[in-house]
Amino acid sequence: MRRLPAALSAFFLAAFALVPALAPGTAGAAQAAGSDAWSATHHLTRDLVDASGTTTTADSRDVTVSVDKxxxxxxxxxxxxxWSGAHPSGGRAANPFGxxxxxxEYPVLxxxxxxxxxxxxxxxxxxSPSTCWTNTWNERTEKADATQAPWRHDKYADPADTGALSGxxxxxxxCTDTTLSVHITPFVSAAGKTFSGCSETTMPPEAAVGSADPPNEISAFTDGNxxxxxxFEVRTDxxxxxxxCSHTVACSLVVVPIEGISCADADTACNKTGxxxxxxNNFGNLLTPDLAVSPYLWWSPSNWRNRFSVPLEFALPPSTCQLLGSGTPVTFYxxxxxxxxxxxxxxxxxxxKKRFNWQANTMPDDAAFALMASGGADxxxxxxxxxxxxxxxKVGFAPTAVSGFGIAFDIDKPDNGGQEDSLELNARLLAKLLTMSYPASSLGQQRPGLATxxxxLNLDPEFQQLNPGLDAVHSSEAASTLLSLSTSSDVIKAITSYIEADPDAKAFMKGKADPWGMTVNPAYKNLKLPVSTWPILDTFVPSTPGQACLANNPAPYLPKVAAPVSSFxxxxxxxxxxxxxxxxxxxxxxxxGLYKxxxxxxxxxxxRFMLGLVTxxxxxxxxxxxxxxxxxxxSYVAPDTAGLSAAVALAQQTGGKQGxxxxxxxxxxxSRTAYPGMLVVSTAARTxxxxxxxxxxxxxxxxxSxxxxxxxxxxxxQLPQxxxxxxxxGVTAKLYAADQRTKAAVLAQKAPAVAKPKVAEPAAAPAPAAAAPASAPASAPAAPKAVTPKASQPVTAKTQLVARTAPTRSGTGGMLLPGLLFLGLVGGLVAALTRFLGRAAASGGRS
Structure with missing residues (x-):
């Protein structure tokens, strides 16, 4: 009853969701003044009953749960x-999601x-359990023979819930009729609709097989200590x-340490301990756990009473300015x-209302600069x-943000060692990844120049030398590439400048083997760097005898492995x-019916082993x-405050005092301390x-700003992390000084002269009885005096957070209002077109 077809398992690797709340948390919760962290400690026990009817407390623990925000x-x-103090887990799953x-056994849900x-x-x-999200009905409905239904013997269950049907x-x-013992935990949606949750067809639409997002919930493993x-990934409405969940509908992150069912009698299934x-490990999900100590019964009173509830508060959504902003939107690209x-x-x-309605849309830096320089954007x-x-x-540059690019990694240590939290990479390793120089599989090894x-990456001696202790046995396609951008970006220019400046990486790009004999993919040999758009140059199509799917879909293999995307x-x-x-x-x-x-x-x-180019x-x-x-x-430098500060100290201004x-x-x-991926983002404007x-x-x-x-x-x-x-x-003082110079130059410029058109004197006509006044354009706000940064309260919208409500939604209004605001922004065909082209691509979904 508790097995899901293997085909569904591919959908269940993700991070998870949670959302808002301003009300107090569970008893024992603590939050330091001015801190966004949260912590609480609960005393958990489990009572068992032996054959003689004697009840004993079989386990007693003080469990502490903490969150960073x-x-x-x-x-x-x-x-x-x-968390700490929880019961050690057993039968670890390869995929703990959903x-x-x-x-x-004994995970923390x-x-x-x-x-x-x-x-x-x-x-x-x-x-309540009926408002908690699960991605499958198997997590809401349990069926078992009466002799294998430990929830019916829960010491803390209401007598009404100990019968053959409960919940x-x-x-x-x-729901399918059955002669088995059945418990159902329906799901109640935000709109008030009840989903029985006893089959695939009785779940909310977001839980449908093939839905956009993998599961939200995780049964996490506790170590022997x-x-x-x-x-945990938070998700909104x-x-x-x-x-x-939203900034007006309260939600909570619920953490349930599975301690096991406390039994009311000597029922065998209830009193099992694992x-x-x-x-x-139980990586293949081939073995069945003891139900009484598994997360299948998270909703049972014995487990539910042990929950930690963390109130969550969401920021205003990205659509706030589109829907509530005052004034015509002014977009910087x-x-x-x-x-x-x-x-x-x-x-x-x-x-x-004292400020203008500023918005920002992502666009390649070169295109955005050209748009501004031509007068298409402020x-x-x-x-x-x-x-x-x-x-x-003439253009001035005002430094606005110090940030940069990074190489994110998701890598697990061997033998259940947990997730790796540090990694060292050099320019030559990045060059190897970007040039598709790792063959990825036997198909890529057919490509001339890559066979040896x-x-x-994890099998590369150079990588192993820098990062000992990681998996040096198993290869994978994902570990052979760096997920990167397909579009033009100054980040691509920056990372390829980093490669070009490194003598070893530069030599590798020209065809020189590394000390272990690895050579560059011939398709990229002598590629001139830096570039703003990374080219896809490998066109080799491997031979695939006996593989009908690949034979019917002949295509260059390595570009399918790299598969760059259009947005960070x-x-x-x-x-x-x-x-x-x-x-x-x-x-x-x-x-x-065709292969794809x-x-x-x-x-x-x-x-896990994958890497991605991120901001x-x-x-x-x-x-x-x-x-x-x-x-x-x-010297390997992290993108922390010290690394970014040292890099800013090396940054130079070009093009004069407004450059x-x-x-x-x-x-x-x-330098031994400067982070190579640091970039200074400037507001470029005409002077x-x-x-x-x-x-x-x-x-x-x-x-x-x-x-x-x-x-x-x-x-x-405020400025995020x-x-x-x-x-x-301090080290950024030179940036601040440049801001003031550029601001002054922007204000000091003279507006272009506009010739007044000559209008013929009209014939006398009677004045209208009550002519409506012409709509005057809203005046731009005056440039304010310089403000010294203070740790003051952030600007907030006056919205009230409530618990569960049934929100009123207007599908037409939701689409029409943004459209009207968009039309209000259009000052001409060029501006409208560039706005459309400048929008960031949607986030990646399922293929």
Whole structure:
């Protein structure tokens, strides 16, 4: 009854979801003043009854659960959850997500539930098992013979729930009738609809097989010392409408340490204590656990009473300014490095009537700069120096954010050693990954020039020398590539500049073998670097005799392994879900019956190995570990405050006192402390020919973004993690000084002269009786005085957080209002077109 078809297991590797709450948490919860962390300790016990009817407390534990943050959460942000004192787990699953994690004993279950653990609230606003999300019906319905139904003997169960049918008063019509003992935990959606949850067809739409997101819930493993940890992905109503969590609908992260059923009698099934040894594996899900100590019965009173409930509070959603902002949106286009800062900055502008409605859209830096220089946008957000094509246009650069790129990794240590938390990479290893020089499999080994190369990164002696103790036996396609961008970006230019500046990497690109004999893919030999767009040059199609699918879909193999994507958001999502974008799996198209190539399944916990090129802002938001990169030979530097600060100190301004700052990789190679991936994002704006209102807007943005916007924090208007604050003093003082110069130049420029058209004097006509006044354009805000950053309260919208509600939704209105706002923004066909082209691509979904 508790087995799921193996075909479904591919969908269940992810991170998980949770959401808002301002109400008090469970008893014993503690939160330090000014801290976003949360911690609580509960005393857990389990009572067993022997054959003589004697009750004994078989286990007693003080369990502490801690989280690193639980307020101002963005969608898909990951919360780090840790615990101590829990019962050691047994029968570890390769994939602990959703149904695949059920065949374990004594795990710690993490799940997202709507509502709060606050007894003062009305019953329908409190969380309960019926408001907790699970991705499959198997996690909500349990069927067993009466002799194998331990929940019927739960010491803490209501007598009404100890019969053959429990959880519901009568068997729903859409549930299969059975002579077995049955417990059903229905799911109640945010809209108030009840899903019986007893089959695939009786679950909410987000739980459908093939749905966009893998499971939300995780049955996490506890080590032999009672300790464990997991990264839990939060999701909002944008990802899961049925659950419905948002900044106005309260939700909780519920952590249930599975201690086992406390028994009311000597029932054999209830009194079982486990079939697996602590620390053992059940990777194939081939063995069945003792039900009484498994997460199948998370809803039973014995387990549910042991829950920890962490109240969650979400930040305003990305659509806030589109729906609630005052004034016409003014969009700056440019660097993807600004994405996480934009999420927190935009509401602080659009919800403040003293400011303009600032928004930012991702666009390749070169295109954004050209758009600004031609007058199509007030400003561009770019990294590095550049000049307008029109030499009569003058442009100033105001440093706005110090961040950069990173190489995120998701790698497990051998033998259940847990996730690796540190990694060292150099420029030559990055060159090997980008040039598809690892053959990935026997198919890639057919490619001339790659036959003797290590199949994947983890088998490369150079990598092993830098990172000892990782899997040096098993190869994989995912471990042979770096998930990267297919589009133009200054980040690609930066990483290829890093490769070009390294003598060993440069020699490798020219065809020189590394000390172990590995050579570059011939397709990339002598590629001139740096480049802003990484080219896909390998065209080799391997021979596939006896493989009908591949024979019917002949295509270059290694580009299918690399499979770059169009946005950093897609890369981050793939890393969160441990889901490589390798597109080499043969499948059958259900519509045509023909073979097709698709994306490989997510990787299982314990055997993960993948890397992705990410922004430091995304890495910090989503809890992605990032590798240390080699600076000077033998020195590996992390993208932390020290590494970014040292890199800023080396950054140089070019193009005069209003020029952009950039990092010369030759200088980095002489430093032992500077992080090579640091980039300075500047607000580039014209200092000649800009109209007065636009100049005031740009000056206001420079002033606020470089003062209030540099105060670290998670609130609206503050600087998120992944960025180094720009301040008046210290290593970033030169950036702040440049801001002031550029702001002054923007304000000081003279608006272009506009010739007044000559209008013929009209014939006399009677004045209208009550002519409506013409609509005057809203005046631009005056440039404010410089503001000194203070650790003040962030700007917030006045929205009230409630527990569970049935929200009123308007599908037409939801689509129409953004459309109207968009039309209001259009000042001409060019502006409209460039806005459309500048939008960031949607995050990666299922192939």
């Amino acid at each position: 639980h307020t101002d959460l963005q969608a898909r942000e990951r919360i780090n959850v840790s 149904v695949d994690g059920l065949n374990q 993490l799940m997202e539930c709507r509502g709060l653990d606050d007894p003062s609230l009305p019953a329908d606003q409190q969380l 519901v008063s009568s068997l729903p019509a859409d 009672g300790n464990g940890s997991a990264a 944008a990802e899961n409408e049925s659950l419905g 079939a697996f040894d602590p620390g053992s 440019g660097s993807a490095l600004m994405r996480q800062a934009t999420l927190q900055w935009a509401p602080a502008y659009c919800l403040d 400003a561009a957000l770019v990294t590095g120096p550049r000049k307008p094509d029109d030499k009569t246009v 190369n290590p199949i994947s 958001q897609q890369i981050s999502t793939a890393m969160i879900l441990s889901w490589p974008n390798v597109n080499t799996v043969c499948d059958t198209d259900t519509n045509t 190539l698709g994306r490989i399944p997510p990787q299982g916990v314990g055997s 430091l802002g995304d890495a910090a938001r989503y809890g992605l570990p990032v590798a240390s990169l080699q600076a000077a030979p033998g 952009a700052f950039s990092l010369d990789q030759a200088r980095v190679r002489k 000649s020919g800009m109209d007065k209102d636009a100049a005031k807007r740009v000056a206001q943005f420079i002033d606020i 470089t003062t209030q916007g540099q105060v670290p924090g998670r609130g609206n208007g 992944g960025y180094l604050p720009i301040t008046k003093k």
